[in-house]
Amino acid sequence: MGTSRGRRPDGSLRIYFEPNERAYEDLLDELASESLTICEVCGNPGRLRTDRYWQRTLCDGHAIRR
């Protein structure tokens, strides 16, 4: 799949990606789009709110509260 996993001597997991790998770009797109559709407070479906001085991804319920 273009990815390989290995453990460093300190035990931390490293995931290697091959540059220019299409699967890598798809993963980034997936993560980016997911972060824009999930409320960062409760994890429910939401959307990016840009109508305030901040930009956060919030569901309808959390977008109302400040």
Ligand SMILES: [Zn+2]
């Ligand atoms: Zn929420």
